[in-house]
Structures are given as structure tokens and as C-alpha cells.
Amino acid sequence: MQNAYISxxxxxxxxxxxxATTAAPSIKAEAPAPITAQMANVEQSTKVNLNTADAEVLRRDLFGIGAAKAKAIIAYRDSNGPFTAVDELLEVKGIGKALLEKNRDRLAIN
Structure with missing residues (x-):
């Protein structure tokens, strides 16, 4: 009896x-554009001008830059005048080569 029931x-x-598998229609959706590609385009178009950016812009738009480093960048700019090259950012306390390279494509001097 149990065998018949289980069978x-x-x-x-x-x-x-x-x-269920044969009755379900086959729907082929178009693949949406990858979000990472869309974000990469936005990130590349946003450059931070070291000579005009305020602390909030520096903190928000640059990787590894918090409030303290943003204030240090502005203090350096105020005491030494405008930046003449992106590499001059290495003179700011707390900014090293790795941090500069991570943000190099986002920085501009105008």
C-alpha cells in the first residue's frame, strides 16, 4: 500500500x-547596461579642482579623503598658494603616493 502511494x-x-516547464513561455529580456559601466562614466567625468574645491567636495569625491585630510589640503593651499601640479598634493601631511595614485584620475589643476 505504501509503495503504491509513494509511486x-x-x-x-x-x-x-x-x-510546468513546457507550459511556461520562454521570455528573453534584453540585458540592461551594466551599472558599473554607467558609474565609471560618471566618475571619470567628475574632476575635482584642487584649487577651488571646498572640504566637502574633497571628502565626497575623492577616495580615502576624510574631513581631516580635506582640511589639511585646504590649509596647505591657503598657506602655500594654489597647487601648480597634482603631484604637489604629496606635500600635504597625510597624503601618500598610494592615495594620490588612487585619486589621480579624479584630480585637476585649473
């Missing part, structure tokens, strides 16, 4: 699955 149950499940 019937398995048959019903397999039949339901086969009907």
Missing part, C-alpha cells in the same frame, strides 16, 4: 514539473 506521489510531482 503515485512521485508520478504526480514529476508530471506537474514537466507540464
Amino acid at each position: 503515485s506521489l512521485i508520478f504526480a510531482v514529476l508530471t506537474s514539473l514537466s507540464v
Whole structure:
């Protein structure tokens, strides 16, 4: 009796699955543009001008720059005049080569 019940149950499940897979329409959706590619375009177009940016812009738009480093950049700019090259950012306390290279494509001197 149990064998007949289990066999019937398995048959019903397999039949339901086969009907469900053949009855479901095949929908092919267009692949949306990758979000990372869209964000890369936005990031590349946003350059931070070291000579005009305020602390909030520096903190928000640059990797690894918090409030303290942003204030240090502005303090350096105020005491030494405008930046003449992006590499001059290495003179600011707390800014090293790795941090500069991470942000080099985002920086501008105008």
C-alpha cells in the first residue's frame, strides 16, 4: 500500500514539473547596461579642482579623503598658494603616493 502511494506521489510531482516547464513561455529580456559601466562614466567625468574645491567636495569625491585630510589640503593651499601640479598634493601631511595614485584620475589643476 505504501509503495503504491509513494509511486503515485512521485508520478504526480514529476508530471506537474514537466507540464510546468513546457507550459511556461520562454521570455528573453534584453540585458540592461551594466551599472558599473554607467558609474565609471560618471566618475571619470567628475574632476575635482584642487584649487577651488571646498572640504566637502574633497571628502565626497575623492577616495580615502576624510574631513581631516580635506582640511589639511585646504590649509596647505591657503598657506602655500594654489597647487601648480597634482603631484604637489604629496606635500600635504597625510597624503601618500598610494592615495594620490588612487585619486589621480579624479584630480585637476585649473
